[in-house]
C-alpha cells in the first residue's frame with residue numbers, strides 16, 4: 049500500500065514539475081509509467097467494463113467489477129454515475145492496485161445528460177451550430193458534475209435510410225452539414241482544455257459507415273465503394289477528428305468484408321496513417337466478440353486481429369483481457385502491440401488531468417449546482433423550439449390564439465414517457481413537460497380539453513418490443529372505438545384541434561428499424577376522424593426518423609414536426625404553436641413518398657437517363673412506374689409562419705482562379721406577416737468531373753433573422769477548397785470547369801447562375 053501511494057505521489061510530483069511536457073508525440077510521464085508496468089497491467093488498461101445497476105445499453109453486463117478493478121484488470125468503466133459512487137471505484141483503482149492508475153469513466157451522453165435536449169436529428173434541424181455547441185457544453189458540464197470524464201458522443205454516421213432507427217442519433221444525410229455538427233459537438237464537449245473539470249473527452253462514432261447498414265436493418269453489412277465513402281460518408285468522422293476528438297468508437301458492421309472492429313485499413317491505414325489521429329480507439333459494446341458471429345474466428349483470433357488492426361480498448365467483452373497474453377506467447381501479437389494500445393489509454397487519462405488528480409471530476413457539491421439548472425432547461429426549451437420543422441400550413445390557423453378553445457388530442461399529447469427520445473439513458477422521463485402542461489403554461493387563458501383518442505399502436509407485440517426501457521406504449525383499457533369517440537366528441541366543442549401523434553421514442557434508436565415508416569394505423573384512423581369533424585386540425589408530429597406521411601400531407605391539416613423534443617417538450621411546442629417562436633427548422637434528411645424510394649437523398653446523381661424535368665414517367669428513363677423520383681419533402685425544407693423571397697442571386701465574378709475567392713450572394717426578404725428566421729442554403733453543381741458528380745451539394749448555410757418586411761443580403765465566400773472532392777485515386781482535388789449554383793431555402797431548387805473555375 050505504501051509503495052503504491054508513493055509511486056502515485058512521485059508521479060504527481062513529476063507531473064506538477066513538468067506540467068504537460070511532451071517529448072515528440074509521446075508524453076514522457078506516460079512512458080515512465082509504461083516502463084514500470086507488467087504485461088498484465090498493460091492488458092488491464094485495455095479493458096472497459098460496465099457494472100450494470102444503471103441503464104445497461106447492451107445484452108450483457110460485466111461481472112465481479114470491483115475485484116477486477118482491484119486486480120488492475122480494468123482501464124475504465126461506463127454506466128456508473130454520481131461522484132460518491134465513482135469515487136469508490138476510483139479509490140479501488142488508485143489505492144488498491146500496484147501503480148494506482150485512475151479509471152476513465154465513460155457514458156452515453158447523446159443529447160444532454162439530465163437536461164435532455166431534442167434528439168440529435170432534431171438538433172441538426174436547427175442548423176444552428178452555436179446552439180448545438182452550447183447543448184454539448186451543457187451536457188459536458190452536467191455529466192462531469194456527475195463524475196463522468198469521457199463521452200460516447202458525437203454519433204456522426206451519415207444516414208440515408210430512414211428505416212434505420214439510429215438515424216435519430218445523427219445529423220442526417222449530408223456530409224457538409226454533418227461535418228459542421230460534428231465539429232460543434234466536439235468543441236462543446238471538450239472545450240479548449242480537457243483538464244478543466246467541466247469538459248470531457250468526445251468519442252466520434254461509429255467508425256465507420258454504420259449508417260449505411262444494408263436495408264436499414266441495424267448492425268447489417270456495409271459494402272461501399274471508396275469513392276462513396278470518401279466523398280459522402282467519411283467527412284463527418286474526419287471533421288470530428290480534425291476538431292480534436294480524443295477517441296473513436298468502432299462500429300458493429302463490417303466494412304467491405306472486414307468487421308470495423310478488426311479492420312486494419314480503417315483503424316490504422318485511414319484513421320492514423322492518413323488522418324493523423326492520435327487518440328484511442330474503443331470497440332462498441334462487445335463488437336470485438338461479435339466478430340466471432342461475423343465469421344472471423346474464435347475469441348482469441350478476433351482479439352488478436354482487432355489489436356493488430358488498431359483497436360485499443362475492448363468494451364465489455366473481455367476478449368483482450370482473457371486472450372492477449374496467450375496470443376503473445378504464441379507470437380500472434382507482440383508486446384509492442386499491447387504497449388501501444390496501453391499508451392493511448394494512459395495518454396487519454398493524462399490529458400484529462402487524472403494523474404494529477406484522480407478525483408478531479410468527483411466534486412460532490414457539483415451535481416446540485418450544475419445539473420438541471422433553470423438556465424440549462426431554458427436552453428433545452430430554446431433548442432427544442434428551434435429543432436421543429438413546419439411541414440405544412442393549412443389556412444391561417446397558426447400561430448394559435450392564446451385564448452383559443454383547443455381540443456388537444458392524441459396518445460402523445462399528455463405523455464411524459466415519450467418526450468425525451470431514444471438514447472437518453474441518463475435522463476428522467478418523469479421530469480419532462482408534456483404538451484398539455486406546456487400549452488397551459490404558455491397560454492393560461494386558452495380553454496383546453498384533452499382526449500387520448502388512440503393508442504400509439506394497437507399492436508400488443510409491437511408495444512412489448514418498444515417497452516424495453518419503460519412504458520412507452522400503454523394500450524388503454526378502453527377500446528379503440530371508445531377512445532376515438534371520446535376524441536371526436538371533445539373535438540366538436542373546440543375551435544381548433546391540436547393532435548399530437550407519431551412514434552413512441554423506442555420506435556427509433558438502436559435495434560429499432562422499421563420497414564413500414566408510416567404513422568401507426570391506430571393514429572391514422574384518429575387523424576381521419578378528426579379531419580371529418582370539419583374543424584381546423586394541427587398535427588404535432590413526433591418521430592425519431594423521417595416518416596412516410598403522404599396520406600397526411602394530402603389532408604387539409606397543418607403539420608409541425610417536433611421529433612422527440614426533450615425535457616422541455618411541452619413548453620417548446622407551446623412556444624411555437626402560440627407564436628412566441630416562429631418555427632425555422634429545416635429537414636436534414638429527405639422524407640420519402642414511400643419506403644420503396646429508399647435510399648433517397650438530395651445529392652443524387654443524374655444517371656445517363658435522367659427522369660424528365662416534368663417528373664412524368666417516361667419509358668427507358670431512370671424513373672418509377674408508380675411515383676416520381678422526387679421525395680415527399682426534400683432535404684433543407686421547412687416553412688415558417690412568415691414567407692421569405694429570394695432575389696438577386698449573384699456571383700462577384702464569372703471566374704474563380706485556383707488561388708482566389710468568389711462571393712456568391714442572394715437577397716432574402718421577409719414578405720409575410722411575422723418576424724422570422726431563415727436558413728439560407730448554398731448548393732453547387734460541378735458540371736463536369738472525372739467521376740460522376742452529384743446533381744447538387746450543400747456548400748454553405750447561414751441562419752438569419754428578418755423582421756417583417758426586412759431584407760438582407762447573404763454572402764458566401766468560395767475558394768477551390770470548397771470545390772474539392774476525392775478522385776478515383778482518392779486524392780482530394782479540384783478540377784477546373786463550370787460550376788452552377790443556387791441559394792435558396794431548400795434543396796429542391798433550380799440553378800440560377802454559374803461561374804468558371806480556372807486552372
Ligand code: BGC
Pocket residue numbers: 105106156200253332333558
Ligand atoms: C451503442 C453505442 C454505445 C454503446 C455503449 C452500443 O450498443 O452502439 O452507441 O455507445 O452501446 O452504451
